[in-house]
Amino acid sequence: MLVGLGLGPGNPELLTLRAVRLLKEADGVFVPGRIAHDLVAPYREPVMLDFPMTDDETRIRTCLEENARKIAPVAEKGFAVFGILGDPNFFSTFSRLCAVIAETHPAIEFRTEPGISSITAFAAAGGVSINEGFSVSDGTVSDTKVLMKVRKPKEKAAAMRKEGYREFVLVERMYFPDMKVYRDDELPEKSDYMSVMYAKK
Known part of the structure; x- marks a missing residue:
């Protein structure tokens, strides 16, 4: 390992x-x-x-x-x-x-x-409070999105598929004892407030 x-x-x-x-x-x-x-x-x-x-x-x-x-x-x-x-x-x-x-x-x-x-360290060191969506890049154009607080992941993924996104991973309640990970067609209709979804074209 x-x-x-x-x-x-x-x-x-x-x-x-x-x-x-x-x-x-x-x-x-x-x-x-x-x-x-x-x-x-x-x-x-x-x-x-x-x-x-x-x-x-x-x-x-x-x-x-x-x-x-x-x-x-x-x-x-x-x-x-x-x-x-x-x-x-x-x-x-x-x-x-x-x-x-x-x-x-x-x-x-x-x-x-x-x-x-x-x-995340930058936000603390720079005294920056980020309360809206933002993008992070190494200078290249990205085909990846990370979405927080996704309450209706199946519906969201369906809409994003129309934009060309094909790969999805949802992590619900990460690192809690009841953490769940869903991929692509396994996405549930509803998810916990503490959920993060990854999407890639």
Whole structure:
């Protein structure tokens, strides 16, 4: 098992309690740089990996393959953690790393654990109160939407399909004991106020 673990925006006090527990429980911990290393070091001595900040796809691929060879033996036999700044599902290298590992070690399972993302940390640091819809981009045009408080998900998805959206995931009461996850045609007629829906064209 390999877990992509969010370490937050860089302040050690913004590590989650779950992150600290998983760092202590892991058979091996890997990080992509010095900042992540210093966040993790009070709990575990991690293996620091090279993930270059470059647009050279050949070099990126080579580094991903080298890092995969280091992580895979631990993840195959036990519980490996890859600690990453922010959240592992937002603009991170974790999904690319998983794809490379899966090519040679298809039996390894993957999951992510959330961290405080730069998106939410920015609002606090900048003193910005966001009470309406907004878009986040890395400069590219996005075919993805995230909708909060979706009370009629089936009806909403039907309307969005007319706009070209094809893939839907609804998470209801996330991380509560009664959390439910629905996909595509499983979407219910009504959902809890604490629901978030993902839609992609």
